[in-house]
Amino acid sequence: MASLSIENLYKSYGNVEVLKGIDLEIEDGGFLVLVGPSGCGKSTLLNTIAGLEEITSGDIMIGGKSVAGLPPSKRDIAMVFQSYALYPNMTVAQNISFGMEVRKVEKSEREAAIKRVADMLQIGELLNRKPGQLSGGQRQRVAMGRALVRDPQVFFFDEPLSNLDAKLRVDMRTEIKRLHKRMGTTIVYVTHDQIEALTLASKIAVLKDGYLQQFGTPAEVYDDPINMFVADFMGSPSMNLVPAVVKVDGEATSVTLKEAGGIEFDLPVHNVQGLSAYAGKTIVLGIRPEALTDPHGADRTSDQIVERQCMVDVVEPAGSDTFSILHLGGKQTIARMRANAQVTAGETTTFAFDMAKAVFFDQETTLRIR
Incomplete structure (x- = not known):
């Protein structure tokens, strides 16, 4: 587990500024949700924190240490993507343990890790199935399991529930919240769904056009909006x-x-x-x-x-x-x-x-x- 701090972060593609002076901080074990409309820069911000994209200027610190310029493999992080990104020819158990195999983790340790996350995510009966035999919700659990065996300092979730139907999305939201409470690991979560943001987050960062509009607890953002955009965007029905x-x-x-x-x-x-x-x-x-x-x-x-x-x-x-x-x-x-x-x-x-x-x-x- 580790705290996360972002200081005066800018990201440009040529002459186009996508992120404009982002400052925010989340405590060790916190749940940070980046929320905003399409094109606001939230996924770009997640990718820069994860090291998938370089920053133009500013700094990113995980656990009090600057990781700006480091590749993702050196940042001790794990990601869960919207697309699940599972290997279709591998079983669930093989998908979960593949990263450990690449890192030459011993078989006994791999098996123990698979059992641990399978119990945590209640997918023990799915371990011998392949992704094509799973529902969308089950695939998302497997994708989460693959990230969990890493035991990283920070988890990153990039719109993980957007491919699920409405009821399953609510169920998975509850599972993610329960999982965070059990693990206590720092999470950075991207969504365009402000209800997801309000129900999951310990801190919310509302973005628009590359600017951080407001950063605070769900209650602060909902009850005490700093401007009309935040007031209108957060809440359903909106203010x-x-x-x-x-x-x-x-x-x-x-x-x-x-x-x-x-x-x-x-x-x-x-x-x-x-x-x-x-x-x-x-x-x-x-x-x-x-x-x-x-x-x-x-x-x-x-x-x-x-x-x-x-x-x-x-x-x-x-x-x-x-x-x-x-x-x-x-x-x-x-x-x-x-x-x-x-x-x-x-x-x-x-x-x-x-x-x-x-x-x-x-x-x-x-x-x-x-």
């Missing part, structure tokens, strides 16, 4: 981002929203000092769907619940929840309500806004107002 006008009356600050029918209403705001500088101006109110709900479903521990009447456009029952679509500030807005909430499309209903969980952004810079 509602609604234009609102700031009103300052003495010591009192509020934001004014406009409903679909042109009706306006105010929402009081507390403990956001920076909003007073925007008096009379339009900013962006960010509120998660679960913080906009029916009064009975609101957080009873919050002291900033504000109830307002809003017209419901569409109702979407979703089993454990009911989603109501509103139009506030000219934007489609999603409210997450209890499954049995009494709400009807085309009618006005009372909604509870939890203003303790509301955040605000500058329209032009897209940065958080604090």
Whole structure:
């Protein structure tokens, strides 16, 4: 196990900068998830940490020692790829032990390692099968087993679940989390799925266009987004981002929203000092769907619940929840309500806004107002 530190990392292909001054650090035994849309640079960042690609400038340290310039074989790492990369003519046991054979590890030690990871991943009955006889989930377990026998300082996972169906992806996500808890090994994990990021990570790095947008715990990234991109990207459904006008009356600050029918209403705001500088101006109110709900479903521990009447456009029952679509500030807005909430499309209903969980952004810079 080892800590991982990245300092002012740049990566260019000719004149094209792909990674632009990345700084982040994960503790020994941590689970770092690199997340972002396609083309944001997350896989390139993983490849530079693993040594599959050279960096242009900056430094990468594993266990406190610089590995910049070292080949992957000298970094004491193991990788699990999206494509599984299994040898089709070998059995599961042979696939798992192949790397050890190349390194001339003794047979007894190889067999012990195979048994250890087979028990850990519950694939003991698959050891004599070949990859063509396995399901996608089983192949992914074998690919993980091949990495686990290495006992490296850092594991790298490059979108390992993207080829699996939705249910299997959830099951494998749980297995990976359980595996990390059991081993305590440092993991760097790439995904475009922000739910994977939130459920697996001890720290999340959100990337966009080669820049690190935010780095923090899942709770920090979800509840305290630094800008509108992070607010919109993290969470499903994503955060509602609604234009609102700031009103300052003495010591009192509020934001004014406009409903679909042109009706306006105010929402009081507390403990956001920076909003007073925007008096009379339009900013962006960010509120998660679960913080906009029916009064009975609101957080009873919050002291900033504000109830307002809003017209419901569409109702979407979703089993454990009911989603109501509103139009506030000219934007489609999603409210997450209890499954049995009494709400009807085309009618006005009372909604509870939890203003303790509301955040605000500058329209032009897209940065958080604090």
